[in-house]
Amino acid sequence: MRADIVFLNGEVITVNALNEIAEGVAVKDNKIVAVGSNKEIKTYIGENTEVVDLTGKSLLPGFIDAHLHLTIYGTNLLGVSCLAPHINSLHDLFGDLKKRADITEKGEWIRAWGFNEHSLADKRFPTREELDEITRDHPIVITRMCNHISVVNSKALEMAGIHEETPDPDGGIIERDSQGKLTGKLIENAHMELFHVASFSDEELQKAHKLASDTFIQHGITSIHDAGGYGNGPDILRVMQKGVQSGDIKVRVYAMIGSLTDSEGFIEKMLDAGAVTGLGDDKFKIGPAKLFTDGSSTGPTIATREPYSSDANNYGIKYYEQDKLNEILGKAHKNGFQITAHAQGDRAVEMVINCIEEAVKNHPREDHRHRIEHAGVTPPDLQARMRRLNVIPIPNPAFIHVNGDSYIHNYGERVNSMYPAKDYLNHSIIAAFASDSPVVGCDPLLGIHAAVNRKTADGQAAGTNQCIEVMDAIRAYTYNGAYASFDEDIKGSIEVGKLADMVVLERSILQAKKEHIIDLKVELTMVDGEVLYRKETKVSS
Incomplete structure (x- = not known):
């Protein structure tokens, strides 16, 4: 058998039952056909085989993210990002919302995402009145980073049929001020139910x-x-x-x-x-x-x-x-x-x-x-x-x-x-x-870094008794995800007969200092035996 593509000279983290490390992998069609030493894998090279020299870089099973929101991630990219570098205050955010309203047909939704009141100079949510000043012709919804809370303008409340007499839904709160006036803030199920009209x-x-899919591929995520x-x-x-x-x-x-x-x-x-x-x-x-x-x-x-x-x-x-x-x-x-x-x-x-x-x-x-x-x-x-x-x-x-x-x-x-x-x-x-x-963020390497180090972005220890080793974190982001979907027989590890879903990192993750795992980047992503991403260059079928 001659392979379509082989990887040599790598740190192949198989995530098999023994957590074995190999040097190379051979892929034919959409399956892994061989895993082993360079010598073994070279026997699969034919005149049409693509050979990838990993030069010591890590080759892992494709990452499996066991809980994310494909649709929300993608639709967020269509809206106004509260995470944009220039947004440091509500004034900055209001400016972007006004620009979006100016180019949006009346009656259509203006959506913002990733809002975090703690990251802004104002340290608060916007008010309904402030959003009304931006536009009364468009419904506005600003969704908090947690996706469990939002703040809206009067047009959005009107379209959702929410008024002062509207009762709180089960598991939710329609916030009111001390005079019983709607603030525009919707919490939990009140926020969720808004999207009956904001779909x-x-x-x-x-x-x-x-x-969203293109972004996940760039981060080495092959299954969600x-x-x-x-x-x-x-x-x-x-x-x-x-x-x-x-x-x-x-x-x-x-x-x-x-x-x-x-x-x-x-x-x-x-x-x-x-x-x-x-x-x-x-x-x-x-x-x-x-x-x-x-x-x-x-x-x-x-x-x-x-x-x-x-x-x-x-x-x-x-x-x-x-x-x-x-x-x-x-x-x-x-x-x-x-x-x-x-x-x-x-x-x-x-x-x-x-x-x-x-x-x-x-x-x-x-x-x-x-x-x-x-x-x-x-x-x-x-x-x-x-x-x-x-x-x-x-x-x-x-x-x-x-x-x-x-x-x-x-x-x-x-x-x-x-x-x-x-x-x-x-x-x-x-x-x-x-x-x-x-x-x-969707980056699995951030999750692995956090599991290994258990520190906040500011360096504060946060439950360091729960730190695990790098190999255990990799398994939790690969094989265990396959197990959680009854798929461990076809993916989640680099083994003969499994689907050729794999990811190459820019260098060795096992040799990297634990505190620097967060700095690692994906160099190549393969799904079903096809290279869909190479660093700086996307490859599509």
Whole structure:
């Protein structure tokens, strides 16, 4: 056999059962056909074989991000970025919003994303009145970085049918001032429900999905577990499938049946249609049924068993009571779905564990691989229950780097059991890493860096008892992600017969100083045996 492409002289991190390091890999069509020494791999070289000399650089399995938001990431790129370098104040942001309004047809939405009040000189949210001064002809929505809170103008409130007498939705708050006047700030489910009217067209979604996929490929991400977007879930799923079929979406997609707007209704529609987890192929597959149980770790709105360290009266927000959670996800489990839920606080994590325990007791199933998205604050008693039930947590190590300072402020010593990667290893709990992008950047190397170092961007230690080794972090971003989607037999490691999804780094990750992992860059990304990205040059079929 002659290979289409071979890699030689590399640090091939196989992530196989023995964590073996090889020198080279041979690829034929879309599969890995050989892994071994340079001498072994050279026998696969023919006159038409492309030979890549890695010169000691790391070759890894393609990164698998086990929880991000493809649609939100892409649609954000269509809007006004609050993260633009020149935006240091609300005045700066208002200027960009006014420019966007000037070129946008009246009645169309003006959207901004990535807002963080703490990063601006004003240290506050804009008011409804300030946004009204920008435009009364366009609805404006500014979404906070956590994607759980937004602030809108009067036109947006009008279009959403929200007025002074509108009651708070379950699991949400329509903020009012001391006189009962709407401030424009929408929290949790009030924010989510806004997108019943602030949804995107099919054309916008198609463009957004391509933009997001291209960005993920550049970061070495070859598979994603999509955690849903704003708007009608079935519509987004349909457009996403079409994007995979057309080739606009080049990453492999494991699509959760969940939406930031109406997860419960989405799950019901899929149950009625008879679809279950696993339907699809290696390019696009239906994933778990997913609900929200609490809020944002930086809001802060997560549901905790003890009050916040920063507020003795705050225990966060719950979206569901236990019985309702059990009913919705229990039905999905009974009908064959893998089930999961967004749960950040220990109260919410406990509720999801209770739900999984009840579902499995009532309808036993071998190898269910039920998950908990984020599992933010997860102390030892909850870890023990997760282990007994074989639950897969999906932690976000990059959150420690980006948000660690606020975690210490709001949760105190509980930071030592937030996204507890070391504890998971010690308890043989398989945890799959994820970015939750666009909440933070999608770069897996940032997540690996954070898991290894457990320090904030300012260098403050944030639960260093949970530091893990580089190889363990790589496994959590590759093989464990494949396991969490029942795909470990076809991807997640560099082994003969598996799909040729691989990534080359600009130098050795195992030889790099731990504190410098964050500086590493992706040099090449391969999906299905095709090189889709080379540093500075994108390659498309």
